Amino acid sequence: MKVGEACNRDVVVAEPHTEILDAAKLMRAHHVGDLVIVEMRVGLPRPIGMLTDRDLVVEVMAQDVPPSEITVADVMTSDIVTVPEDLEIWETGERMRQHGVRRMPVVAADGSLVGLITLDDLLELFTESLDTMTRLVRNEMRKETQRRKP
Template sequence: MNIGSICTRRMIALDSNSTLAQAAGLMREHHVGALIVTSQTPAGPSVSGIVTDRDLVIDVLARGLETAGIKIGDLASENIASVPEEADMAGAMAVMQAYGVRRVLVTDAEKRVTGIVSLDDLMDASAKELASLVAVIRSGIEREVAETKGAPQPPQPMPLRVPAVGTAGWTK
């Protein structure tokens, strides 16, 4: 399963000069935990970072910083982790581990951002694969049970009778 098939294609971006309040408002409005931060270049807008809800809480609120003077570009992680659409889940997890992040950007062959994949997305895809594996196992068990229904059954074991405390033995 490649990352391109499980990533989220709907991404929300904002300019690096936006305020923290604008970022938080966008996250709430669109029900997302990460925003793509862009900056203007001569070629047009370019990805300059990513900011997460966790960044807002841990880096700003928990430190008691004054939010009015902080631009989202100041907070955004400039060390952008990304994987190609063709990467597998193990590759995406390796990048997450190497960068210490829970989300990575997904890029196409021309290195354009086409999506974002989160740890939650990877866990969901893994759970679906495990559920398919369980279905295979159950199907095999059901087939074996159906095949043995007409076969002679082995004798049932004799029940064990436990005598009173202090004595031991088998009884018929």
């Protein structure tokens, strides 16, 4: 399965000039812990950063910085790792491991934002796959036992 098929396409985004307080309100309103920071280029949103609820705590609240004085650009992680939408799911997990990240924007060939994939998403997909394989093995064992009754 390709990551573009599995990713969450309902991504909450913000722009770098967004005030940090507005970004926090956006997270709260949408019940998310992260925002993909985008820059519009040729009418398409291109990911340029990530902002997490942890960033808000560590970089704003814990530093006693007045939220009205800073923007998303001041706090966001700008060296993000993206993943092309045609990459296989297992390769996506490997890329997360290599880069030590828990979430990655999924991009089209032109670099525009397609969606977001998280470690939790991958774990759910892998768990479902393992469950399916386990059921197949059990079913085959049951059939074998029935065929070979003494």
